[in-house]
Amino acid sequence: MSDPLLHHGGNLAAARARYGDGPWLDLSTGINPMPWPVPADLDIDLGPLPDPSLLADLEAAAAAHFGVAPEHVCGLPGSEMGLRLLGPLLGGRACHHVPGYRTHGAAFPDSVPLAADTPVPGDAALLLANPNNPCGTLRDRAPLEGMLEERTAAGGWLVVDEAFADAHPEASIAPLVDDTRRLIVFRSFGKFFGLAGLRLGFVLAPRPILARYRALLGDWPIDASALAIGTRAYRDLAWIDAARTSLADRAAAFDRLLDAHGLRPEGKSPLFRLVSHPNAAALFEQLARAHILVRPFDYAPHWLRFGVPSDAASLYRVDRALRHG
Structure with a gap:
């Protein structure tokens, strides 16, 4: 039976079952952690079939x-x-x-x-x-x-x-x-x-x-x-432009954090970073015990993919987990 945490990102249910419940920080996907704010005045009629x-x-x-x-x-x-x-x-x-x-x-x-x-x-x-x-x-x-x-x-x-x-x-x-x-x-x-x-x-x-x-x-x-x-x-062109800028800024800040821990980040997408590490499995466990979920790979056991954290508090959690487990 395959490990569900190796199959795809975002599987918090499997992570909670293995490492316990609590306030998890999910960095296992490449989804923008600062989503487009759905307006409160957006009127959606779910009654009829869509025109x-x-x-x-x-x-x-x-x-x-x-x-x-x-x-x-x-x-x-x-x-x-x-x-x-x-x-x-x-x-x-x-x-x-x-x-x-x-x-x-x-x-x-x-x-x-x-x-x-x-x-x-x-x-x-x-x-x-x-x-x-x-x-x-x-x-x-x-x-x-x-x-x-x-x-x-x-x-x-x-x-x-x-x-x-x-x-x-x-x-x-x-x-x-x-x-x-x-x-x-x-x-x-x-x-x-x-x-x-x-x-x-x-x-x-x-x-x-x-x-x-x-x-x-x-x-x-x-x-x-x-x-x-x-x-x-x-x-929403204003939000799109602002998101492109903020994503790039957050990715740069995350790169500096990873570099400080001797982890060389790879990739140009501001939504995620790939890290190669000889003890990636142990690093995954260290982060998971701190309730931070990243993405391991069955076909590349030396890889971990990190979604880019959303804010300073999330960066601090990753920094602390990498320092102290």
Whole structure:
């Protein structure tokens, strides 16, 4: 039986069962700990089925944020579902970069794992994340454009999971999505906006691909709460700009703390940091006994991923736990 704490982040129930109840600090995910503040005056009517115009409004607001035309955006009840539908919908061979999301390997039947920058065989689709998770590697847009040209010439697809890209708009390849390119992009709402429980994501693709998605998803794929909150949040440009700045500032402060403990932080996403440590398992236990949950990995036992803490009090808890256990 696999260890639930090694399977994914955010499993506080398993952590409490093993290490006891109490005021836990969950740093095991890459979710913004300072979420978008849902306005009290946001009127959400859960009685009727959502009007189709509300989905169109959400997709238009999201499209403006992504820098792509609205007709190339389809709302999803979480990007995870969109990824899992991709293989049956697209068909053909596929490869996925490792290390990466578990879901990438499950998106296509018999998808072949490849190390980053390894040549992709034939006309296979290539699925990767930018920035990557868990290592936080961020590719500039230019190399991605080169990969898109290669996949197109070979008759394959480039599929880019941009779940953590909201903090890096300059690196996003989403603006290149149109009907002439073999490019599919996935975006997540919950990570940057800190509302992962809302289960909202998007697939950006040529219109024939989106037509297949809409046929599978049905008439009401997004609930009324997600429609209202997502639309308002994507149009809150002041909060988005402030969040990008504050996330970068908090990540820099966390880097200084990790450095002070001899832990070299890796990655460019301001939502999480990866640490390599020869005794990562013991370090995980030390933090867990202090009721701080970070993310270990079954396939890389020397790794720990830390979500970036939200404030000075959280930084102090991590500092104290690293010093004294």
